[in-house]
Amino acid sequence: MQSFFNAWIVLALVILLPVLLSLRNPRGEPQSTSSSSFSDTSFGSVKLANTFPFEFNQRIRDGSNLEYDFYRDTCPQAEDIVRSAVTNIYFDHRDLSPSLLRLFFHDCFIQGCDASLLLEDNGDRNSSFEKQAIPNQTLKGFDKIDLIKEEVEQACPGVVSCADILALAARDSVLLAGGPFYPVLTGRRDSHQSFFVDATDQIPRPDDNITRTLHLFNLRGFNTRETVSLLGGHNIGRIGCDFIQQRLYNFQGTGQPDPSIPLDFLSQMRQNCPDDIKNISSTDKFSTFVISKPKHVHFNNKGMSYMQALSSAVSSGAAFDTHYYQSLLRGRGLLFADQQLMAEEKTARLVSAYASDDGSTFRMDFARVMLKLSNLDVLTGTQGQVRLNCSQLIGS
Ligand SMILES: *[C@@H]1O[C@H](CO)[C@@H](O)[C@H](O)[C@H]1NC(C)=O
Ligand SMILES: *[C@@H]1O[C@H](CO)[C@@H](O)[C@H](O)[C@H]1NC(C)=O
Numbered sequence: 001m002q003s004f005f006n007a008w009i010v011l012a013l014v015i016l017l018p019v020l021l022s023l024r025n026p027r028g029e030p031q032s033t034s035s036s037s038f039s040d041t042s043f044g045s046v047k048l049a050n051t052f053p054f055e056f057n058q059r060i061r062d063g064s065n066l067e068y069d070f071y072r073d074t075c076p077q078a079e080d081i082v083r084s085a086v087t088n089i090y091f092d093h094r095d096l097s098p099s100l101l102r103l104f105f106h107d108c109f110i111q112g113c114d115a116s117l118l119l120e121d122n123g124d125r126n127s128s129f130e131k132q133a134i135p136n137q138t139l140k141g142f143d144k145i146d147l148i149k150e151e152v153e154q155a156c157p158g159v160v161s162c163a164d165i166l167a168l169a170a171r172d173s174v175l176l177a178g179g180p181f182y183p184v185l186t187g188r189r190d191s192h193q194s195f196f197v198d199a200t201d202q203i204p205r206p207d208d209n210i211t212r213t214l215h216l217f218n219l220r221g222f223n224t225r226e227t228v229s230l231l232g233g234h235n236i237g238r239i240g241c242d243f244i245q246q247r248l249y250n251f252q253g254t255g256q257p258d259p260s261i262p263l264d265f266l267s268q269m270r271q272n273c274p275d276d277i278k279n280i281s282s283t284d285k286f287s288t289f290v291i292s293k294p295k296h297v298h299f300n301n302k303g304m305s306y307m308q309a310l311s312s313a314v315s316s317g318a319a320f321d322t323h324y325y326q327s328l329l330r331g332r333g334l335l336f337a338d339q340q341l342m343a344e345e346k347t348a349r350l351v352s353a354y355a356s357d358d359g360s361t362f363r364m365d366f367a368r369v370m371l372k373l374s375n376l377d378v379l380t381g382t383q384g385q386v387r388l389n390c391s392q393l394i395g396s
């Protein structure tokens, strides 16, 4: 096991080096190591295509023809613009990272990373819009993507897709939040449509049990290990009380809290999330999430962060460390779906493994799974379109 991980680190260094080199080139001009398609890149005598441990071309529907630095000729400054816009926004809005991570996850999870999530119903079409199908708390960040897109449009009108902007912005914001770097390939195109019906029943829910969570991720090509590492994205951000109200006051309609919650943790959570909406039944409440429109959303200040959920006994330096997994080991997952990772042996073992080192195993796996997520079911070439305004189809 140990040597497996050592090999991993060496490989990752070899692979990331060309990327790091290109990052040092502030204008993003093509360089010999970064200008060719990533999967063809040779580095020294190592032929990466044969040794790369990530599955770069995740072909789920019709294949990913993404490239490293796709805009090197058409908009060489694109990635820099995204990075600096994300950085500027981040310093005023620390919740940017979880917001963008969730937006990106939801976009990719439903019909691939094609910015379909960003489309807004203009009233006169089919209202099959993903945006309306996502729980309220995930809806933050649309305006930030618009801001970033506007800056990119000023430099290179009509060139850089919203899907790529979202993928890059999510990566950059993860990095700002202390998360690992991972290379993002580009060349995604934006979808022609949105997918409301798919969205409602295929998005993992906070009250899903482990069987259903693994099933939904598996439908998207994620194995158990990848699922457990992707959920580690919950390391950052806050959970709205709505998501845990049922668990605290009326678990599965019993009128009682989830019996698996340790009592001291229950009272801590209840202090943060008082019982003011317990009377809403589970199904009514979820349907409120499902049909809510982003424009009318009121954000509740109540909520809990995963950091809060920990006692001071667990030290946690960076936000992107092992504290999510450590809290699960101690029965202190905020969401039912999170704590369910301890309910099956195969997932519980992974939780223990991620919790038991300095976070490097988790960070490595998280980088890897984010790369996979980023390439899920993308549109490329002449498919789709490049939207000018992320919330509006061209020609609508
Ligand atoms: C709504 O979308 C569905 C599926 O894309 C399509 O079959 C149907 O014709 C559309 N209805 C209208 C009124 O556009
Ligand atoms: C998990 O949830 C699904 C539906 O969401 C249900 O059919 C199944 O029985 C549940 N499994 C367990 C073990 O509770």
Ligand SMILES: *[C@@H]1O[C@H](CO)[C@@H](O)[C@H](O)[C@H]1NC(C)=O
Binding pocket: 276, 279
């Ligand atoms: C919740 O329901 C109970 C019993 O149905 C009722 O007595 C109570 O007043 C309700 N609470 C609120 C806040 O509506």
Ligand SMILES: *[C@@H]1O[C@H](CO)[C@@H](O)[C@H](O)[C@H]1NC(C)=O
Binding pocket: 136, 240, 242, 288, 289, 292, 293, 296, 297, 298, 299, 300
């Ligand atoms: C979610 O949206 C619905 C409909 O807009 C709203 O009634 C509800 O209060 C929102 N929930 C939160 C937590 O903001």
Ligand SMILES: *[C@@H]1O[C@H](CO)[C@@H](O)[C@H](O)[C@H]1NC(C)=O
Binding pocket: 120, 150, 389, 390, 391, 392
């Ligand atoms: C994009 O479209 C929305 C309407 O859906 C509009 O409010 C917004 O101003 C547009 N953005 C730009 C940059 O034109």
